[in-house]
Amino acid sequence: MNITRREMMQAALVSGVAGCSKGSGRPNILFVMTDDHATAHLGCYGNRIVHTPVMDRLAAGGVRFENSFVTNSLCAPGRATVLTGAYSHIHGIRGNSEAKNAVENIDPSVLTYPQLLQKAGYRTGIVGKWHLSHDPVGFDSWSVLPGQGLYFDPEFIDNGTKKKISGYATDVTTDLALNFLRQKSEKPFCLVYQHKAPHRPFQPAPRHAKLFENIELPYPATFDDDYATRRVAREALDMRIEESLAGDYPELPKNLNARERKRWIYQRFVKDYYGAIAGVDENLGRVLGFLDEQKLTDDTLIIYTSDNGFFVGDHGWYDKRFMYEPSLRVPLIIRAPGAKRGVVTGDMAMNIDIAPTILDYAGVEAPKTMQGRSLRGVLEGATPVAWRKSVYYSYYENSWLLAGKGKEAMADPSFQFFTPHRIGPHRGVRTAGHKLIHYYAEGDYWELFDLDRDPNELDNLYGRPEQAALTATLKTELNRLRAQYGDTA
Numbered sequence: 001m002n003i004t005r006r007e008m009m010q011a012a013l014v015s016g017v018a019g020c021s022k023g024s025g026r027p028n029i030l031f032v033m034t035d036d037h038a039t040a041h042l043g044c045y046g047n048r049i050v051h052t053p054v055m056d057r058l059a060a061g062g063v064r065f066e067n068s069f070v071t072n073s074l075c076a077p078g079r080a081t082v083l084t085g086a087y088s089h090i091h092g093i094r095g096n097s098e099a100k101n102a103v104e105n106i107d108p109s110v111l112t113y114p115q116l117l118q119k120a121g122y123r124t125g126i127v128g129k130w131h132l133s134h135d136p137v138g139f140d141s142w143s144v145l146p147g148q149g150l151y152f153d154p155e156f157i158d159n160g161t162k163k164k165i166s167g168y169a170t171d172v173t174t175d176l177a178l179n180f181l182r183q184k185s186e187k188p189f190c191l192v193y194q195h196k197a198p199h200r201p202f203q204p205a206p207r208h209a210k211l212f213e214n215i216e217l218p219y220p221a222t223f224d225d226d227y228a229t230r231r232v233a234r235e236a237l238d239m240r241i242e243e244s245l246a247g248d249y250p251e252l253p254k255n256l257n258a259r260e261r262k263r264w265i266y267q268r269f270v271k272d273y274y275g276a277i278a279g280v281d282e283n284l285g286r287v288l289g290f291l292d293e294q295k296l297t298d299d300t301l302i303i304y305t306s307d308n309g310f311f312v313g314d315h316g317w318y319d320k321r322f323m324y325e326p327s328l329r330v331p332l333i334i335r336a337p338g339a340k341r342g343v344v345t346g347d348m349a350m351n352i353d354i355a356p357t358i359l360d361y362a363g364v365e366a367p368k369t370m371q372g373r374s375l376r377g378v379l380e381g382a383t384p385v386a387w388r389k390s391v392y393y394s395y396y397e398n399s400w401l402l403a404g405k406g407k408e409a410m411a412d413p414s415f416q417f418f419t420p421h422r423i424g425p426h427r428g429v430r431t432a433g434h435k436l437i438h439y440y441a442e443g444d445y446w447e448l449f450d451l452d453r454d455p456n457e458l459d460n461l462y463g464r465p466e467q468a469a470l471t472a473t474l475k476t477e478l479n480r481l482r483a484q485y486g487d488t489a
């Protein structure tokens with residue numbers, strides 16, 4: 001079925017006016033997630049070029065987390081972790097299911113926050129990017145992009161029926177969000193509003209395509225990283241923008257040397273990324289404006305985050321996966337009823353905390369499978385005394401090969417062992433000042449960083465005699481966290 005945005009909006013207007021939870025005592029929930037939006041690329045996180053005035057206003061009216069991390073920096077696992085409040089080994093989605101014989105679904109015995117809210121009397125809906133291999137569960141209505149989806153004239157799966165909707169994905173996703181919000185109901189709502197943008201290949205809306213045309217963007221401090229002390233990073237050729245992205249730009253001039261080519265690609269890459277982000281910001285403004293108009297803002301828990309971080313030329317790379325800071329960190333902005341306004345917190349948050357936080361505000365008990373903690377105390381300026389001082393990270397993609405499932409593929413002489421992006425499984429611990437990473441399929445290869453002295457993680461200190469005591473302490477902490485979260489297999 002092909003429909004236009006105008007037809008879709010008109011159909012929705014007939015169906016009624018906004019639902020309103022006032023008087024029920026339970027807040028509405030608006031969970032907003034983008035794809036691959038790295039922390040360094042929002043105005044409120046210090047970026048002076050990218051155009052995010054709506055996100056910045058949200059931060060000014062809520063709490064912005066300086067230290068928010070993911071458990072496994074990859075799309076499908078990040079989404080499943082937000083839904084279930086659990087690590088990959090609990091919900092079952094360790095990778096993006098790109099590998100042969102490795103299709104992964106959320107374990108149906110592990111409940112998601114939308115399922116619990118639906119059962120507790122919320123009207124639940126999801127629009128936009130879903131990116132899990134099974135259909136959405138726990139939603140009264142769902143309209144999602146199949147797989148990665150398209151930026152222009154995207155097909156949506158609307159409660160099981162395929163519909164092609166003309167327009168730009170970020171605009172269309174927002175139209176669907178507004179349609180959901182306009183439906184009349186006595187129940188409080190939970191809307192999961194998830195954008196495809198700014199996932200690559202980045203395609204801004206035509207109105208944002210030239211926003212950054214006449215400026216030269218600055219290069220990240222690590223743009224020309226030589227990976228001198230980090231072997232796995234050095235071998236990850238498919239992460240490098242000049243190695244892997246040249247094919248995305250047919251107009252790339254032929255007469256450039258290697259240095260010029262890398263810089264040319266970077267400029268186009270980031271300008272398109274920023275154009276896609278501008279589309280998200282503008283559309284988020286439509287949704288938040290609607291809540292303001294309907295006087296629902298103060299009765300709504302609003303969360304903005306991304307499914308994972310991203311290397312935007314950092315270390316000369318694109319993509320995510322590694323436990324390094326640009327990939328491990330995600331933006332997290334929360335405006336909650338009764339919470340602080342315009343506050344920045346350094347308390348460590350993780351994506352496992354989102355589901356317990358939502359359930360806490362909704363007055364629903366979190367199931368035992370949820371491994372995160374409600375951020376409510378942090379949001380209200382009363383962080384619990386025993387708040388976490390370290391975070392545990394576990395990236396699994398390609399570990400299926402280690403489990404002996406990939407013998408056939410590995411017998412092919414053209415097969416590259418760790419694909420895509422040649423990053424094997426690794427796990428690690430990050431404290432306020434240090435990070436220890438174990439690449440356990442790489443011949444027991446380790447990295448240790450002093451984040452105060454070396455925030456860009458260029459100098460691997462592992463194995464230096466003067467680091468022995470610190471290394472032992474961090475290994476103990478890593479083992480403690482593995483045991484705490486049950487990731488010991």
Ligand SMILES: [Ca+2]
Pocket residue numbers: 035036074075307308
């Ligand atoms: Ca992603």
